[in-house]
């Protein structure tokens with residue numbers, strides 16, 4: 001038999017058949033085969049997965065589920081909270097990701113031993129410089145690189161160093177108060193409703209740029225996001241939280257060498273930062289050494305650690321200050337006023353404490369004084385708990401040796417696990433049965449509670465507080481943030497009578513990596529008519 005003829009015959013037959021099927025059917029067949037292969041692959045990897053024993057939504061067999069959840073901005077953290085309520089403390093959020101609600105594991109997972117590495121979810125928050133991906137102190141997943149970046153600058157973020165820049169904070173708090181007085185209070189102390197949430201954003205971006213360069217960019221002066229930095233920052237965060245669910249997408253979207261389809265680059269801001277840097281190094285700006293700023297600190301760090309800090313690292317640190325330091329504190333200020341003013345009995349207690357301190361109504365409240373006010377402290381801690389800045393799992397890889405969970409099960413090395421500050425912040429065993437409610441009182445000794453019981457309870461709450469992260473990757477700006485929060489809250493409450501324009505109206509929360517809120521509309525009056 002002639003096999004060549006047979007093959008020709010077969011091919012001709014196949015061609016006729018396929019042509020007969022028509023183009024549409026052909027496409028449908030090809031797509032169908034691909035989908036079948038994909039589902040087959042998911043099914044096999046799912047059956048073989050060591051995480052199969054954990055509960056989670058069915059669609060979490062792929063990471064597309066959580067990607068879609070973040071993309072729809074439909075309150076990712078609320079959905080995940082509901083799922084935890086339904087399934088318990090271990091929740092499978094993806095083929096290789098567990099969300100854990102075990103406060104007792106915070107010390108293990110967010111340790112200082114460098115073994116629990118951040119996952120690739122963080123890496124997209126990096127830039128391409130001269131064709132090379134350049135990570136920053138937040139985005140690097142390499143612990144050794146992280147230590148090299150952090151070591152020369154960590155000392156500038158201590159409370160002592162933050163106090164050295166208190167003068168810059170005072171200047172910006174003063175400016176915020178004057179804008180409120182001039183723009184939103186009429187001559188006879190008549191309040192005009194305004195978007196305080198937006199102004200908190202302008203204030204914080206001015207404050208952070210003042211602290212960094214001794215020069216506020218001018219959002220309050222302009223009364224708007226005149227150069228779109230606030231808008232761009234939100235887009236950068238939005239990209240970060242979405243692509244963090246499917247990290248490989250970053251290579252195709254932002255890091256590909258042909259056409260970048262990533263978040264808006266902060267070129268304009270980077271240019272301004274480079275300009276400041278150049279003038280500072282040449283000594284041609286009007287920097288006043290009596291009130292240091294972060295740019296000077298970073299320039300000094302280059303002098304003391306020339307092997308670790310170069311100009312691009314200085315630039316990276318200044319940009320991180322803006323990216324990480326403005327929206328975060330703004331979120332907590334909004335949280336404090338929103339929750340506080342919706343619970344007038346708690347707000348009245350705060351007012352009473354601040355007014356009783358006999359502070360000068362014309363000046364920003366010094367941190368040393370604000371720090372002594374226990375109800376203010378409770379207010380700030382509750383604002384951080386009930387509406388944390390970050391409401392997604394802080395993902396880490398389980399190192400060699402695996403992880404034994406309190407339920408006795410074993411999570412193999414290489415699994416991504418994370419505790420979510422929002423979920424753990426509402427853990428009833430730690431924060432009480434009313435953990436879904438706003439209650440600054442929970443941080444204080446309750447009437448009839450003895451000292452020891454209170455100290456035990458406080459210790460438990462402190463250990464379960466992940467609002468600033470923990471371990472070697474704990475928030476670098478924590479001390480600075482506390483200073484800003486204490487001073488700004490105390491000064492505003494001391495100087496103005498504040499109420500929500502419509503207490504029944506809820507705010508709108510934009511995302512989950514940063515839980516930025518829109519719509520905190522207030523009316524303010526001067527406490528004393530001047």
Ligand code: HEM
Pocket residue numbers: 137138139150320321322324325326328329332384388389390394395421466467468469470472473474475476477478480481
């Ligand atoms: C209320 C204010 C703030 C909150 C609640 C907050 C929260 C956080 C959290 C939860 C993390 C840990 C992320 C993780 O482990 O995945 C973090 C990291 C970080 N934050 Fe903040 N942050 C605040 C303010 C600031 C400020 C003011 C700055 C700087 C000026 C800053 C700079 C950073 C940096 C650089 C990191 C990365 C640290 C590292 O990986 O070593 N943050 N922050």
